[in-house]
Amino acid sequence: MAALIRTLGASGFRRFATYRQATVAATVTNSVFGLLRTYVMLAVSAAATATGAAAAGYSGEQLVLYVWAGQGLIGVVMLWGWTDLADRIRSGDVVIDLLRPVDPVFAFLAADLGRALYAVLTRFAVPIVTGALIFDMYLPRRPATYPLFLLSALLATVVSFACRFLANATCYWLLDYRGVGMAWAVFSGLCGGLFFPIRFLPDWAAALLWFGTPGPSLLQAPLDVLTERDGWAVQLGILGIQAAWAVLLLWLCRVVQRRAERRLVVQGG
Amino acid sequence: MAERLRIYRELVRAQVRGQASYRLSFALDLLGNLLFFGSDLIAVLVVFRQVPALGGFSLRETLVVFGLAATGFALADLAVGNIERMKMYVRTGLLDAVLIRPLGVLGQLLALDVGVRRIGRVVYSMLLLVVALDAADVRLTPVRVLMLVLTPLSAAVFFCAFFVATSTVAFWWVESGELSNSLTYGGRDFTSYPMPVYGTWLRRFFGFALGFGFVSYYPSLVVLGRADPLGAPAWLSWSGPAVAALAATVAWLIWRTGVRHYRSTGS
Numbered sequence: 001m002a003a004l005i006r007t008l009g010a011s012g013f014r015r016f017a018t019y020r021q022a023t024v025a026a027t028v029t030n031s032v033f034g035l036l037r038t039y040v041m042l043a044v045s046a047a048a049t050a051t052g053a054a055a056a057g058y059s060g061e062q063l064v065l066y067v068w069a070g071q072g073l074i075g076v077v078m079l080w081g082w083t084d085l086a087d088r089i090r091s092g093d094v095v096i097d098l099l100r101p102v103d104p105v106f107a108f109l110a111a112d113l114g115r116a117l118y119a120v121l122t123r124f125a126v127p128i129v130t131g132a133l134i135f136d137m138y139l140p141r142r143p144a145t146y147p148l149f150l151l152s153a154l155l156a157t158v159v160s161f162a163c164r165f166l167a168n169a170t171c172y173w174l175l176d177y178r179g180v181g182m183a184w185a186v187f188s189g190l191c192g193g194l195f196f197p198i199r200f201l202p203d204w205a206a207a208l209l210w211f212g213t214p215g216p217s218l219l220q221a222p223l224d225v226l227t228e229r230d231g232w233a234v235q236l237g238i239l240g241i242q243a244a245w246a247v248l249l250l251w252l253c254r255v256v257q258r259r260a261e262r263r264l265v266v267q268g269g
Numbered sequence: 270m271a272e273r274l275r276i277y278r279e280l281v282r283a284q285v286r287g288q289a290s291y292r293l294s295f296a297l298d299l300l301g302n303l304l305f306f307g308s309d310l311i312a313v314l315v316v317f318r319q320v321p322a323l324g325g326f327s328l329r330e331t332l333v334v335f336g337l338a339a340t341g342f343a344l345a346d347l348a349v350g351n352i353e354r355m356k357m358y359v360r361t362g363l364l365d366a367v368l369i370r371p372l373g374v375l376g377q378l379l380a381l382d383v384g385v386r387r388i389g390r391v392v393y394s395m396l397l398l399v400v401a402l403d404a405a406d407v408r409l410t411p412v413r414v415l416m417l418v419l420t421p422l423s424a425a426v427f428f429c430a431f432f433v434a435t436s437t438v439a440f441w442w443v444e445s446g447e448l449s450n451s452l453t454y455g456g457r458d459f460t461s462y463p464m465p466v467y468g469t470w471l472r473r474f475f476g477f478a479l480g481f482g483f484v485s486y487y488p489s490l491v492v493l494g495r496a497d498p499l500g501a502p503a504w505l506s507w508s509g510p511a512v513a514a515l516a517a518t519v520a521w522l523i524w525r526t527g528v529r530h531y532r533s534t535g536s
Contacts, residue, residue: 043466
């Protein structure tokens, strides 16, 4: 089993390591948007400080870390651009996956984790360094934050994978992925904490998003853990919510996958 | 000339008919575009929950800046947004087919996929602009009305120029990824907030070197009837059309060079 995970993961890693130009292009793009977002956040922080309050509890330096770590994490949790399953459903190749002795959900997940590892080394590292060179960036002070952040980023990748898998799986029934893909892109950007920190929202709305949707578990969770906005108890609570979403969504993926397989059999594919 | 126009018109009409025939898909796309446009707006509204003003501009004033930029961008996206797919045209060899026809290359590519679906965004952004003008208590004078008509138009020409110029990268570098979009979309994000929000060198680069400052920020000063907190002279607000014309000329030159240097990928 462990050997299988390693093999599938390594194939995911290698596949993305061959798209070097794409990695460079994506990193540059993320950095341009990082610059624009940083200035907006710094202006918010300055205006809030002038009235004697911190913006939703973040200092300016914490917001800088929030923005640049967020730009890096886009590539790791991979919010956009994953249509592997939808493509295979449309072309019919998905039937081949069923013949393999590995659960498709598990196989896709292992490959995705390999891809995420490659992204940590490239797409995550570059924006962090860029942001730190240009701006005064907060660096975590509690040693425990680093392993907690790694764990949170891993859980975020799993939650993101499960969401993407479910969105792609709608193709079994709808055949066209574009509408669902667009809804997912908007949802993950707005409710994931990319366009603005979820803490900027009223408390009731933030709570609704944390507990009612997997959104904040995508980016907001690892970013809040990393910026040390809260004490370690809250950090652990955040990890708990993420873990709950990861388990729930992976279970849903398996249920949906089994239903879809039955449907394929009925169609005689 | 009249004959050519007729051919283009036929090409566009065929596209419109084709897109409208998939009713459900068409409706979903309209909705999706509303969502995308809405998410930018929500981001601005949420940010302003934290602060009374940003860079010296209130939410209502910022929405005027945002609305002007959004309308210009939506118009440009409607007209030439599909040029983003240049990469695909090059890779699939469609560009080669277009090149051997006795019609203008750019015109054909644009007519190939007129974004009827994106009409929704034009309507939403115009509505938002009207609401923002009302909320910001803008009293309409002839000068302001002139500015309100000129600005979205020159902004649209400006964004069109950027779409075309950046898509040309695909002639030289097929796998350019999102790189070319980062300037166009980065520029759009830049124009959504008043310029004093940004740091000096970013303002110089995006605002002046690339010219995005003239898309919405400087014109909005006239509409809002206030001076530039950064101390720019008042006439600068009227340079939008000139900047747009300059951008269009540069884009046309880049495009022409690109077409001449183009070597097929062989597919």
